[in-house]
Amino acid sequence: MSLAIPDVALIDNSDERAPLVLVLDCSGSMLEENKVGLLNDGLKTLEAELKNDPITARCGRVLVISFGGDNNVEIMGDWTDAMDFTPPALMAGGLTPLGTAMKCALDEVESQKAQMRSAGVSYKRPIIMLLSDGEPTDDWRPVAADCKNAESAHKVNVMAIGIGEQANGQILGAFSNKGALNLNGLKFKELFIWLSRSIQAVSRATSGTTVQLNPVDSWAQVQT
Amino acid sequence: MAAPLHWQVFLASAAGSHHLESAAPCQDAGHYLVAGTTLVGVVCDGAGSASHGREGADFVARSIAQWLHETAADALAAPVASQTIAAVLERARGQLEALALAGARSLRDYACTVVGCLATAGNAFFFHLGDGYAVYRDASGACTVSPPENGEFADQTYFLSEAGWMQHLRVTILPVPQRGCLIGLMSDGTAPFAINRRRDGFFAPFIDPVVNYLRTAAPDEGARALLGVLADEKTFAITADDKTLLLALAA
Numbered sequence: 001m002s003l004a005i006p007d008v009a010l011i012d013n014s015d016e017r018a019p020l021v022l023v024l025d026c027s028g029s030m031l032e033e034n035k036v037g038l039l040n041d042g043l044k045t046l047e048a049e050l051k052n053d054p055i056t057a058r059c060g061r062v063l064v065i066s067f068g069g070d071n072n073v074e075i076m077g078d079w080t081d082a083m084d085f086t087p088p089a090l091m092a093g094g095l096t097p098l099g100t101a102m103k104c105a106l107d108e109v110e111s112q113k114a115q116m117r118s119a120g121v122s123y124k125r126p127i128i129m130l131l132s133d134g135e136p137t138d139d140w141r142p143v144a145a146d147c148k149n150a151e152s153a154h155k156v157n158v159m160a161i162g163i164g165e166q167a168n169g170q171i172l173g174a175f176s177n178k179g180a181l182n183l184n185g186l187k188f189k190e191l192f193i194w195l196s197r198s199i200q201a202v203s204r205a206t207s208g209t210t211v212q213l214n215p216v217d218s219w220a221q222v223q224t
Numbered sequence: 225m226a227a228p229l230h231w232q233v234f235l236a237s238a239a240g241s242h243h244l245e246s247a248a249p250c251q252d253a254g255h256y257l258v259a260g261t262t263l264v265g266v267v268c269d270g271a272g273s274a275s276h277g278r279e280g281a282d283f284v285a286r287s288i289a290q291w292l293h294e295t296a297a298d299a300l301a302a303p304v305a306s307q308t309i310a311a312v313l314e315r316a317r318g319q320l321e322a323l324a325l326a327g328a329r330s331l332r333d334y335a336c337t338v339v340g341c342l343a344t345a346g347n348a349f350f351f352h353l354g355d356g357y358a359v360y361r362d363a364s365g366a367c368t369v370s371p372p373e374n375g376e377f378a379d380q381t382y383f384l385s386e387a388g389w390m391q392h393l394r395v396t397i398l399p400v401p402q403r404g405c406l407i408g409l410m411s412d413g414t415a416p417f418a419i420n421r422r423r424d425g426f427f428a429p430f431i432d433p434v435v436n437y438l439r440t441a442a443p444d445e446g447a448r449a450l451l452g453v454l455a456d457e458k459t460f461a462i463t464a465d466d467k468t469l470l471l472a473l474a475a
Contacts, residue, residue, distance in 0.1 A: 005437040005449050009429035010458040014416035016378050054461035113376075122378040154380070 012058065018199050019061045019079070019112055019126035021105045023098075025163070026068030029134050030092035035163060035186060039131070042188025043087035049196035050082040056199050057083040059124075063108055067101035069094035071138065075104065079112055082199075098132055099140030102147055102175060105130075109156055129159045129195060130175060131183075135168035144174040151177050161191070182221040190219035228345070229403055231263045232473040234438055234446040238454035240413055242272075242464040252411045252468035253281035253336075255289040261345040261401075264293045265470045269356060269411040271335035271383055276327075280320060280334025284384060287316040292342055300347065306395045309351045313338065313393065317384050335383035339370065339409050341398075341472070348398035353389060355381040355412040357419055358396070359426055363404030367425035370396045372412060381412075406435060407472040413465030414454065439473060 030036040050056050060082025067073045076088040109126045116123050150156045158176040162169050163183050172180035239250035251270035268285040270277025291312045324331045337354030350358040355372035373392055374381050382392040410418055420427040438446045454467040
């Protein structure tokens with residue numbers, strides 16, 4: 001039997017943050033099969049998952065970047081603590097300026113890190129998750145190389161995920177040293193549950209070695 | 225002449241929610257030895273990414289405590305102490321490497337951090353490699369802290385298994401231990417609730433009730449009570465990591 005010590009305060013004094021950027025394809029093709037609708041539902045699942053876990057609710061910092069329209073890259077609101085995260089309602093239409101969006105994500109990660117440093121807040125390695133169902137309509141190659149270099153320098157962890165059969169896995173894979181994965185049967189919900197738990201996994205990883213990810217078999221297409 | 229100083233030491237390790245969920249063991253380990261006024265305490269945190277982090281942490285903590293204790297029968301001058309501590313860590317690393325080779329594994333599979341203290345009648349030191357915290361609080365409440373060394377990110381640190389480990393070994397000279405002082409060694413899972421926001425000492429609302437209780441506790445009872453605190457489910461809302469705390473009270 002354990003003996004209880006009375007009146008011990010158990011609260012978190014650490015102020016640690018785990019930044020997450022979602023880079024989401026809102027081009028015209030996302031209207032097919034209601035992919036954008038399923039993505040919006042998936043974001044609501046992410047919101048619930050983040051808020052359900054006390055550690056992710058407190059540590060997570062989230063930013064959403066959408067790309068589509070007339071070569072339009074939009075930062076959907078400010079960085080928010082996971083406990084305050086409200087998903088935007090995404091609309092689909094137009095082109096796929098994926099390279100510009102990823103450049104924006106890299107810049108946002110660096111400026112967020114600078115802000116946290118100046119505020120004396122420590123942080124985990126940020127995650128950028130890219131979701132796209134097609135292929136870029138802009139000059140993506142230099143940005144893809146920047147993403148891989150940033151990963152090699154342990155600055156960020158990039159997850160590139162294709163949606164459906166039209167997604168160009170080869171191009172998406174050029175944005176991460178881990179290559180790209182493909183979403184199996186539009187399982188956005190499963191993907192976002194996994195993502196929320198991966199933020200916790202990031203907060204547990206204790207070394208400078210490769211970030212270990214939870215198994216992806218709940219949502220990723222099996223490679224054949 | 226006053227009676228010599230006497231150490232009361234309490235050590236506990238609790239698995240974090242991450243390891244409890246996967247039915248994996250706690251990857252932290254701690255060991256200590258007391259003889260007369262000499263105290264050696266070591267806490268090691270096995271890397272989550274290392275397959276045998278637990279064994280590495282246990283072997284390293286046990287070996288360092290034992291060997292430093294054997295070496296430190298007499299008070300050591302500061303420069304000698306630094307060399308002695310480095311030599312003992314190097315010896316532990318060498319034996320760990322032999323252990324790894326014998327199991328056809330790499331040293332990296334046994335990666336762990338080290339945070340420890342060596343206190344004798346004449347002087348005292350912290351030695352520290354990687355994350356975790358060591359805190360010395362004198363009877364007046366003034367603290368000396370050995371903070372964690374991380375890379376850019378809070379989830380990166382340095383391990384004894386790494387080739388350049390010695391560049392990251394930090395030895396802190398402490399005041400000569402007096403009655404009423406408190407030494408705390410902890411893994412990084414314990415720090416968020418045991419260290420204050422300014423990171424310059426213990427978090428009083430945590431440590432004061434614990435120390436008040438331990439002062440009058442028998443060794444076994446105190447260690448069990450400390451384990452109860454570390455395993456409290458309220459800690460699961462703070463960290464998913466394993467939590468180890470060694471507290472040494474000088475009476």
